[in-house]
Amino acid sequence: MAAVITLYPTVTPLSYHRIVSPTLKIPTDTQRPIPVGLLACQRDPLLRELETSIISCTISQPASSPSVKKGKKTSATAPADQPTLEVILHDTIIFPEGGGQPSDTGIIKTADGRTWTVTQAKRHGGHAVHYVQTDQAEDGLASLIPGTNIIVALGELDFDRRYDHMSMHTSQHLLSAVLENRLNIHTLSWSLTTAPAPCYVELARSMTTEEILAIQSEANKLVFEGRKVHVEVQEMDDKPQPAVPVLESGRAVGKGVPTDYTGGIMRTVIIDGVDRNPCCGTHLPTLHNLQLFIIPQTEILSRLATTSARLYFLTGPRLITYLTSTHSQLTAAAATLSCGAPQVPDRIGQVVDERKRAEKRVDDLEFELAKFVARDVLREMMSSEAALFVKHVHRTDDSVNPLGFLSAITTAFANIVPAERPFVLVFSSSPSSQTSTSASVLLVFGSDEKCVKPAGDLLKGKLNVKGGGKGTRWSGKFTGVWREGREDVVVSEVLKVISM
Numbered sequence: 001m002a003a004v005i006t007l008y009p010t011v012t013p014l015s016y017h018r019i020v021s022p023t024l025k026i027p028t029d030t031q032r033p034i035p036v037g038l039l040a041c042q043r044d045p046l047l048r049e050l051e052t053s054i055i056s057c058t059i060s061q062p063a064s065s066p067s068v069k070k071g072k073k074t075s076a077t078a079p080a081d082q083p084t085l086e087v088i089l090h091d092t093i094i095f096p097e098g099g100g101q102p103s104d105t106g107i108i109k110t111a112d113g114r115t116w117t118v119t120q121a122k123r124h125g126g127h128a129v130h131y132v133q134t135d136q137a138e139d140g141l142a143s144l145i146p147g148t149n150i151i152v153a154l155g156e157l158d159f160d161r162r163y164d165h166m167s168m169h170t171s172q173h174l175l176s177a178v179l180e181n182r183l184n185i186h187t188l189s190w191s192l193t194t195a196p197a198p199c200y201v202e203l204a205r206s207m208t209t210e211e212i213l214a215i216q217s218e219a220n221k222l223v224f225e226g227r228k229v230h231v232e233v234q235e236m237d238d239k240p241q242p243a244v245p246v247l248e249s250g251r252a253v254g255k256g257v258p259t260d261y262t263g264g265i266m267r268t269v270i271i272d273g274v275d276r277n278p279c280c281g282t283h284l285p286t287l288h289n290l291q292l293f294i295i296p297q298t299e300i301l302s303r304l305a306t307t308s309a310r311l312y313f314l315t316g317p318r319l320i321t322y323l324t325s326t327h328s329q330l331t332a333a334a335a336t337l338s339c340g341a342p343q344v345p346d347r348i349g350q351v352v353d354e355r356k357r358a359e360k361r362v363d364d365l366e367f368e369l370a371k372f373v374a375r376d377v378l379r380e381m382m383s384s385e386a387a388l389f390v391k392h393v394h395r396t397d398d399s400v401n402p403l404g405f406l407s408a409i410t411t412a413f414a415n416i417v418p419a420e421r422p423f424v425l426v427f428s429s430s431p432s433s434q435t436s437t438s439a440s441v442l443l444v445f446g447s448d449e450k451c452v453k454p455a456g457d458l459l460k461g462k463l464n465v466k467g468g469g470k471g472t473r474w475s476g477k478f479t480g481v482w483r484e485g486r487e488d489v490v491v492s493e494v495l496k497v498i499s500m
Contacts, residue, residue, distance in 0.1 A: 021234040037265025096121040099281035109151040167316025177275035198312040206309040226288040374412035390495035402429040444474040
């Protein structure tokens with residue numbers, strides 16, 4: 001994949017984070033963690049480094065204890081799982097998973113000069129818990145000491161991840177707002193997928209291409225205007241939170257405040273003149289540079305009682321990556337097809353038509369060849385004086401459907417064989433290059449099912465063929481290397497038994 005360079009805004013405006021409750025203050029007591037809702041990552045989403053202090057550090061995943069294998073003179077130690085520490089900080093710029101937005105990753109730098117990797121952060125109640133990797137739990141506990149000052153930071157890759165999440169999350173708010181304001185289509189849920197895949201919103205109904213293009217145009221007008229985004233926070237009162245709206249189908253529209261949240265902060269994300277929505281996620285301070293591209297089709301989802309649709313979208317760095325990848329694929333396709341990029345769709349149509357005509361020619365030739373094979377078998381049968389004519393025909397075939405050709409032979413034979421003449425035929429086919437996992441196909445065809453079924457049963461037992469049949473045809477698959485002097489001999493022995 002080609003590298004994508006994105007120029008990020010560097011400073012969050014002072015007006016981005018607004019405390020609207022007169023009594024709400026950001027806690028300054030370094031012995032207490034700031035609750036989720038007022039974290040530095042939520043107050044200043046473009047901040048990459050923060051000096052703070054450790055509140056607590058505990059072992060999350062202890063190392064496995066040694067085990068002794070039975071029957072051995074010496075004991076063997078099982079590989080120890082890498083221990084993980086749960087660290088709570090006074091404040092953090094590493095966003096804990098929530099609001100449909102995945103966790104950030106980052107690093108913690110301690111006073112002893114060491115750097116610790118934060119693999120994820122989660123909200124426990126009202127606090128952000130950082131999961132820190134360490135080779136030895138005791139080593140981590142000795143360095144990540146409660147009460148000490150540390151630096152928590154986002155590295156380049158960590159910030160790229162954060163910026164991608166912010167771009168997609170803010171665009172989802174914009175897209176959902178425009179869908180509801182313009183077409184009264186509610187967003188039931190959404191998914192912030194792993195980059196570079198498109199994200200999607202799940203809607204109460206599908207959309208036409210014209211509706212999708214109109215929504216995309218309306219959203220991008222707001223983007224080009226550079227509408228501002230800011231956050232308002234207030235204390236959550238003791239009153240029950242409003243219930244999540246429910247459609248006639250019974251599906252809920254979005255999600256409410258998690259029942260296990262104990263931080264006491266109500267956070268609302270506002271896109272100026274467009275949307276107000278409760279959300280704990282990180283968002284960009286402006287729609288500028290968030291040009292939205294909506295994939296012009298919806299994916300229908302049918303459940304037991306309801307039907308919904310997914311609408312996929314891209315924006316920001318993910319859109320640039322998508323366009324770069326798509327252009328590379330188009331250029332490669334054009335080179336393969338020996339045409340210019342604009343001619344690729346027409347050229348692909350021509351190739352598909354040519355392929356269909358070629359397959360038709362192959363089918364016609366195989367049918368003619370099948371008749372020749374059938375006539376050869378018939379000539380041999382007519383010259384035989386056996387009461388029950390039996391024969392095995394093996395061929396090499398690398399086609400996609402070798403059983404289809406064998407079936408064509410039996411059909412051609414059935415059209416020319418005298419009705420009064422009894423017979424049992426076994427046709428088999430193997431690829432030219434074989435391994436222990438290669439598949440050979442067998443087709444048993446006879447004048448009487450009383451002979452065909454016993455032949456199939458014998459092939460099952462002697463060659464471990466997997467198959468079955470009904471009436472005068474039985475087919476199966478042999479796995480392994482088919483050898484002329486081995487498997488062919490077994491088939492001949494089976495036919496000899498049948499002819500007795």
